[in-house]
Structures are given as structure tokens and as C-alpha cells.
Amino acid sequence: MPFTPYHLGPSGFLALVFRKWIDLPVFVLANVVVDIEVLVIGILDLGWPVHRYAHTLLLGAAVGIAWAIAAYPLRNIFAALMQLIRLPYRTSLWKMIISGILGVWLHVLIDSVYHFDLRLFWPNKKISLHRMIVRHLGYKNDEPLKDRIEIACIILLLAAVTLYVLVVNLPSAKKSPRASSRS
Numbered sequence: 252m253p254f255t256p257y258h259l260g261p262s263g264f265l266a267l268v269f270r271k272w273i274d275l276p277v278f279v280l281a282n283v284v285v286d287i288e289v290l291v292i293g294i295l296d297l298g299w300p301v302h303r304y305a306h307t308l309l310l311g312a313a314v315g316i317a318w319a320i321a322a323y324p325l326r327n328i329f330a331a332l333m334q335l336i337r338l339p340y341r342t343s344l345w346k347m348i349i350s351g352i353l354g355v356w357l358h359v360l361i362d363s364v365y366h367f368d369l370r371l372f373w374p375n376k377k378i379s380l381h382r383m384i385v386r387h388l389g390y391k392n393d394e395p396l397k398d399r400i401e402i403a404c405i406i407l408l409l410a411a412v413t414l415y416v417l418v419v420n421l422p423s424a425k426k427s428p429r430a431s432s433r434s
């Protein structure tokens with residue numbers, strides 16, 4: 252996807268739904284980290300398709316693991332940020348690794364439908380989910396598909412915001428005894 256913000260919808264929504272098992276900051280930020288590849292290839296003008304190695308299941312998993320290991324020392328910062336947005340946060344290295352891998356995989360899965368140059372199953376360079384879906388839907392070009400994905404991402408962003416508002420206002424989130432001790 253050209254702009255990482257589109258990934259905020261699906262990643263934010265899923266991270267909130269599975270927040271007990273997923274490290275939300277690691278999962279969501281994995282979606283930003285993996286797009287560094289696009290920037291680097293673009294800026295250095297390497298002449299490769301911009302979605303090359305990190306945007307694959309195989310090397311994307313490695314990127315997710317590397318990101319989780321790099322993020323592990325930052326866990327106290329994440330905890331403070333999560334407290335700021337009033338979401339409970341408990342993590343471990345394993346939780347971060349799983350979240351890093353799944354975050355990157357979600358990103359590359361969406362990108363593989365959106366972008367023609369992405370080869371999800373690299374080193375197999377022949378299978379293109381994008382091409383298969385465009386053909387399957389009988390589109391003449393990929394614009395209608397891209398439009399649909401963008402709309403789905405925006406809908407998921409709205410769903411994520413709604414879910415967030417619900418989660419922080421759940422009775423269990425307000426259990427703090429000080430909240431009711433106004434005098």
C-alpha cells in the first residue's frame with residue numbers, strides 16, 4: 252500500500268480484538284517498520300520493485316523477529332504509552348516475537364493483494380495474489396480492486412476507533428478505586 256496509514260485500520264482493529272494475546276504496539280508498529288523497505292529501495296533508486304524482500308512471508312517473518320528483538324528493550328516505553336491511552340499492557344519476548352511476525356504478515360498480505368510487484372511466496376516469483384484476484388474478478392485494470400481495499404481499510408479504521416472507545420469505557424476498565432473516591 253502506498254501509505255502506511257491505510258494499514259492502521261486492519262492492524263489496529265485486529266490488535267484490539269486480540270489484545271490479550273497480541274502486543275499491540277509491536278503488532279501495529281511492525282506495519283510501519285516493514286515499509287522502511289519501500290523507502291530504502293525508493294530513495295537509493297536500486298531499480299528493484301519496491302516490495303521485494305521484506306514484503307514476503309519468508310523474509311517478512313525475519314523482519315518481524317528482528318523488530319521484536321529491537322523493540323524488547325523499549326517495552327517500558329510501550330507500557331507507559333499504553334497506560335496513557337488507558338489500555339492494559341503485559342508482554343514478554345515471545346509475545347513480542349509472535350506479534351512482530353503476525354504484524355508484518357498482515358501488512359504483506361494486504362499489500363500482496365494491492366500491489367502488482369509483490370511476491371508473497373518468494374523465493375517463488377511467479378505467484379502474484381494481485382494478478383490472480385484481478386483476473387478472478389474479471390477487472391480490466393486493478394483500480395476497482397485498489398479502491399475496495401482502501402475502503403475496507405478505512406472501514407476497519409473506523410471500527411478500530413469505535414472498538415477502542417468501547418474498550419476503554421468498559422466497566423472493567425474503570426475499576427480503579429480512586430475513580431470513585433471524590434470528596
Ligand SMILES: [Zn+2]
Nearest residue numbers: 252285286362
Ligand atoms: Zn508495505
